[in-house]
Amino acid sequence: MINRDEVLRYLGIREPEQADPQTLAEVEALSSELEAKLVGRWIYNPFPVEKKTAEGIWLQGLSEPLLGKDIAKLLAPCDTVYLMACTLGPQAERLITLKSHLSPTAGLIADACASALTEAWCDKCEAEIRSRAGDLTFRYSPGYGDLSLTIQKAILEALVAHKRIGVSLSDSYLLTPRKSVVAILGVLPKVLGEETTPSAKPHRCGLESCDLCPLKETCTRRR
Numbered sequence: 001m002i003n004r005d006e007v008l009r010y011l012g013i014r015e016p017e018q019a020d021p022q023t024l025a026e027v028e029a030l031s032s033e034l035e036a037k038l039v040g041r042w043i044y045n046p047f048p049v050e051k052k053t054a055e056g057i058w059l060q061g062l063s064e065p066l067l068g069k070d071i072a073k074l075l076a077p078c079d080t081v082y083l084m085a086c087t088l089g090p091q092a093e094r095l096i097t098l099k100s101h102l103s104p105t106a107g108l109i110a111d112a113c114a115s116a117l118t119e120a121w122c123d124k125c126e127a128e129i130r131s132r133a134g135d136l137t138f139r140y141s142p143g144y145g146d147l148s149l150t151i152q153k154a155i156l157e158a159l160v161a162h163k164r165i166g167v168s169l170s171d172s173y174l175l176t177p178r179k180s181v182v183a184i185l186g187v188l189p190k191v192l193g194e195e196t197t198p199s200a201k202p203h204r205c206g207l208e209s210c211d212l213c214p215l216k217e218t219c220t221r222r223r
Contacts, residue, residue, distance in 0.1 A: 001035050001117065001120045002031040002034065002035055002113055002116045002117050002120060003116055003119075003120065004016075004024075004027055004028065004031060006116040006119065007027050007031060007109070007112045007113050007115075007116045008023075008027065008112075010111075010112035010115050010116060011023070011027075011108070011109065011112050023109070026105070026106065026109050027109055027112075027113065030099070030106070030109050030110050030113045031113050031116075031117075033095075034092075034095065034110070034113050034114060034117050035117065037091070037095065038088050038089070038091055038092055038095070038114070038117060039088075039089075040086055040087065040088055040117070040118065040120075040121025040122075040124070040125075041086070041087055041089065041121075041165045041166075042084060042085065042086040042087075042121065042122070042124070042125035042165070043084065043085055043159050043160075043161060043164045043165055044082050044083065044084035044085075044125060044128075044129055044159070045061075045082070045083060045158070045159060046080050046081070046082050046133070046187075047059040047060055047061050047062055047080070047081050047082070047083060047158070048060045048061075048079065048080055049075070049078060049079050049080065049081060051065075052072065052075070052076060053072065054069060054072055055067060055068075055069065055072060056068060056071065056072050057071060057072055057075045057081070059081055059083075061158055062083070062154055062155070062158050063154045063157065063158070064151060064154040066081075066147060066151060066184065067147070067148065067151070068145060068146035068147040068148070069145075069146060070140075070144075070145030070146050070147065071140060071145065071146075071147045071184070074137050074138075074140055074186060075137065075184075075186040077186070077188060077189055078137065078186030078187055078188065078189075079187070079189070080133070080186070080187040081184060081185070081186050081187070082129050082133065082136070082184070082185045082186075082187065083155050083158060083159055083182075083183075083184055084122075084125055084126070084129065084159075084182070084183050084184075084185065085155070085156065085159055085161045085165065085167050085180065085181065085182050085183075086118065086121050086122045086125050086180065086181045086183075087118075087165055087166065087167050087175075087177055087179065087180035087181075088114060088117060088118055088121070088177065088179040088180070089165075089166065089177055089179075090166075090177045092114045092117075092118075092177065092178070092179040093177055093178055093179065095110060095114070096110045096111050096114060114179045115179065117179075118179045118180070118181055119181075122139065122181050122183065126139055126183075126185065129185060133187045134187060134188070134190070135187070135188040136185045136186065136187060136188060137185055137186040137188060138185075139183045139184070139185055140183060140184045140185070141181060141182060141183045141184070142155070142182060142184075149173040150173055152169055152173060152175065152182050153169050153173075155182050155184075156168065156169055156182065161182075167180045167182075
């Protein structure tokens with residue numbers, strides 16, 4: 001489930017061939033251990049779009065607007081937006097701390113593995129949403145582009161995330177437990193989605209080409 005290449009990227013190793021055998025072995029061992037011991041939890045809800053401008057998007061049921069030109073461009077064709085939260089829970093932090101006490105290197109690799117595992121569970125959540133809603137924009141999180149981290153508070157409140165999966169926000173806008181993610185996905189209209197059936201999507205965002213994306217200049221997932 002954990003993408004080992006993704007773990008290496010979190011460790012600053014861009015190509016697997018650049019990693020030494022010991023690092024690869026530790027990544028494999030810790031990935032397998034985390035996959036066996038940690039289970040992600042997620043929640044999501046759809047929110048109708050109430051208002052769109054070039055500066056942001058207003059959703060019914062969300063106490064604050066999603067402000068930012070990037071998110072406004074991304075969600076411009078959407079009439080419904082899904083908000084989601086996913087977490088590995090406090091067990092992940094305990095396991096990372098334990099590994100750190102055994103070895104700083106093991107702790108670092110365990111942290112990277114947990115980050116990759118969180119993303120893998122987010123992918124599962126996204127797939128479930130897609131099965132219900134159809135084609136979606138790519139997963140966009142607060143802190144990306146010009147969307148402020150402060151919007152996480154309103155999103156968590158709208159999802160009742162603390163009660164449902166135990167995710168909350170610190171005064172410095174860090175998610176707790178640490179291996180947690182808040183994300184936004186827009187539902188693409190059928191007219192835009194007809195040419196991007198699941199079997200024809202090379203990109204996670206559902207678009208055939210980066211040239212079609214308003215975030216093509218800043219996307220870290222661009223191929």
